[in-house]
Amino acid sequence: MKILTVFGTRPEAIKLFPLLHALRDDPRFESRVCVTAQHREMLDQVLAFAGIVPDHDLGLMRDRQSLDTLNARILVEVGGVLEAERPDWVVVQGDTTTAFAAALAAHYHRIPVCHVEAGLRSGDLANPWPEEMNRRAIATFAALHCAPTGLAADNLVRESIERERIHITGNTVIDALLWARERVREAPESTRIMRELERRFEGRRIVRISAHRRENFGHMREIASAIRRLSQRDDLAIVFPVHRNPAVRDVMQVELSGLDNVALIDPLDYPNFVRLLDIAHLMLTDSGGVQEEAPALGTPVLVMRETTERPEAIAAGTARLVGTDPERIVNEVTRLLDDSETHAAMASAHNPYGDGQAASRICDLLKEAPR
Incomplete structure (x- = not known):
């Protein structure tokens, strides 16, 4: 066939x-x-x-x-x-x-x-x-x-x-993630970019950012404002692989360049992405797939959207909708950083995706x- x-x-x-x-x-x-x-x-x-x-x-x-x-x-x-x-x-x-x-x-x-x-x-x-x-x-x-x-x-x-x-x-994203994690562990040289960032931000908790949805193109400055406020924390490092679309990249380069604990980097290849997912304290994203992948590795997800086609993650407690309002984003990220019980509850919740x-x-x- x-x-x-x-x-x-x-x-x-x-x-x-x-x-x-x-x-x-x-x-x-x-x-x-x-x-x-x-x-x-x-x-x-x-x-x-x-x-x-x-x-x-x-x-x-x-x-x-x-x-x-x-x-x-x-x-x-x-x-x-x-x-x-x-x-x-x-x-x-x-x-x-x-x-x-x-x-x-x-x-x-x-x-x-x-x-x-x-x-x-x-x-x-x-x-x-x-x-x-x-x-x-x-x-x-x-x-x-x-x-x-x-x-x-x-x-x-x-x-x-x-x-x-x-x-x-x-x-199948869970199949891919588990396969890739084993390959990355067997070949650490495949994640050189992330290993360098880990050394740079040693001792800090990492928040991984992704923002690329078309419906959020008009909200990029709001998202950048929230990231800039979060970057004021000394215990935090923000890793942001910036999408190549000019509607995203142009805004983020203007709003976030020069912040010591914010790494604006090119989109990661899959091995480095898996490594970042594995070590991140939490994910702040408007991506769909990350809502499925991160829970498989015990990483809480805050979703910068008002609706999601993956309500299973919300129901299971592995993800939470936070929209694009800067105040709301900052409050929700701060809660996961400062409340260890809330973070642990999201990190240990059952992943419903396979x-x-x-x-x-x-x-x-x-x-x-x-x-």
């Missing part, structure tokens, strides 16, 4: 490489890989670390290209790959423009779609944007829905998806599921 997996961003690559490893090692499948390179450098870092060599590299990244242009280019180019490969299944992950356009191309070519990490919902089409629309649209024509949690599966049932096409698999065996379950489903 030929499986074509299509992805284009670093988060997709992280969440799909465990499945690609499983498909590669399973004699039941011929695995083919197509990348759109919606992200380029960050994608390539993960591919190299995971040992994944694409069969098709479309190289569609362009500076400042609009979503409609990117979507159209992916739709056409992936369509050409489908004509050449004629796979039995197309696998997409999550809610990116690549996932949506590739799934739509497969639908146009009457090839069944397997949606990994299906069923996430915030309930608000504008938040996160455009991801909420992308994942809802993919659900309307996917043939196989691999939901990470029971709540995600329930979301699909409420949208009238056939129950027999919905399966709870856990999230046991590290999601990829093998998806392999079995691809072989057995009706198309």
Whole structure:
């Protein structure tokens, strides 16, 4: 059975490489890989670390290209790959423009779609944007829905998806994280960037920052204001891998440069990211994936959004919504820094996102599921 997996961003690559490893090692499948390179450098870092060599590299990244242009280019180019490969299944992950356009191309070519990490919902089409629309649209024509949690599966049932096409698999991001942590421990030289920062900030607790969501582009100065206030603490070090988008980078460079205990660094490759996740005292983020990854390593997460498509983390107590108001951010971070019981409760709460065996379950489903 030929499986074509299509992805284009670093988060997709992280969440799909465990499945690609499983498909590669399973004699039941011929695995083919197509990348759109919606992200380029960050994608390539993960591919190299995971040992994944694409069969098709479309190289569609362009500076400042609009979503409609990117979507159209992916739709056409992936369509050409489908004509050449004629796979039995197309696998997409999550809610990116690549996932949506590739799934739509497969639908146009009457090839069944397997949606990994299906069923996430915030309930608000504008938040996160455009991801909420992308994942809802993919659900309307996917043939196989691999939901990470029971709540995600329930979301699909409420949208009238056939129950027999919905399966709870856990999230492949946990598979990836556990695999990567072992590799990092075996090869500390792979995390040179973080080892240097650890020496620089020895004796201080580390807060890891990430901010890149489009709906937060208008709130970057508020986020920077909160970080600047937190940086006044002598017991704290802030590590901020700054997204390359000018809407993020330009603001943060102006607002935060020159602060002794704030490290504004380039986006980390995956091994260094895993190391930072492992040593951070807490995470302050607007990312979706970090809400799943950090709890697996016992790191509390404060989410700079008003809604999340990962309410399981909120319910489990591993994450908390704090929005983008500087006062609220500072208060919540301070609480976790100064109240050891609150921090311990979040750090020890059960991670609802899986046991590290999601990829093998998806392999079995691809072989057995009706198309």
